[in-house]
Amino acid sequence: MTHFSQRDNFSTAARVLGALFYYAPDSTEASALVSALKTDGWQAQWPLEPTALSALAELLQSEADEPLPQAWQRLFVGPYALPSPPWGSVWLDRENVLFGDSTLALREWMRDNGIQFAVQQNEPEDHFGALLLLTAWLAENGRHTECEQLLAWHLLPWSTRFLDVFIEHANHPFYQALAELARLTLAKWRSQLLIPVADKPLFR
Numbered sequence: 001m002t003h004f005s006q007r008d009n010f011s012t013a014a015r016v017l018g019a020l021f022y023y024a025p026d027s028t029e030a031s032a033l034v035s036a037l038k039t040d041g042w043q044a045q046w047p048l049e050p051t052a053l054s055a056l057a058e059l060l061q062s063e064a065d066e067p068l069p070q071a072w073q074r075l076f077v078g079p080y081a082l083p084s085p086p087w088g089s090v091w092l093d094r095e096n097v098l099f100g101d102s103t104l105a106l107r108e109w110m111r112d113n114g115i116q117f118a119v120q121q122n123e124p125e126d127h128f129g130a131l132l133l134l135t136a137w138l139a140e141n142g143r144h145t146e147c148e149q150l151l152a153w154h155l156l157p158w159s160t161r162f163l164d165v166f167i168e169h170a171n172h173p174f175y176q177a178l179a180e181l182a183r184l185t186l187a188k189w190r191s192q193l194l195i196p197v198a199d200k201p202l203f204r
Contacts, residue, residue, distance in 0.1 A: 022129025
């Protein structure tokens with residue numbers, strides 16, 4: 001998986017997407033990234049053809065009535081039901097629960113591979129943003145086999161469905177564009193994987 005870590009800014013893209021899905025837009029971890037995506041120039045550094053990103057760049061820069069932090073609260077925290085929950089087990093578990101069997105399988109895989117990755121208090125490890133951040137960390141630390149396994153076994157089997165629903169119901173131009181950027185980026189990664197993506201039934 002050398003091509004993921006050394007070419008096309010793989011880990012940078014994974015880290016940017018992960019932070020923007022995981023942290024509030026006005027947080028220390030995400031605020032500078034939000035500003036970067038709202039200005040021109042980032043497209044040239046992204047591991048996709050710049051021409052494919054022009055419409056997304058316009059959408060990221062467009063104004064919205066709903067403030068960005070308020071949109072993030074609505075989409076990722078609540079208090080009302082989230083339109084597209086960002087945890088894998090909600091999509092992979094028949095009962096649509098947090099900390100489901102798929103979360104436990106991810107924990108076992110992490111334990112077997114000696115991977116310790118801190119998430120926010122009481123947060124399931126299978127959060128879409130957290131898994132992207134972990135993907136970046138694995139690539140940056142030369143753990144290419146584990147990086148591919150994480151994508152193929154624990155993220156890509158459900159992420160397309162999550163992003164499709166997220167885009168449909170986000171109702172905010174920045175997050176719609178961010179999710180489309182994630183969908184395009186993950187589709188390219190999927191085409192580069194050396195191992196097949198696990199075929200898992202989805203229940204939402």
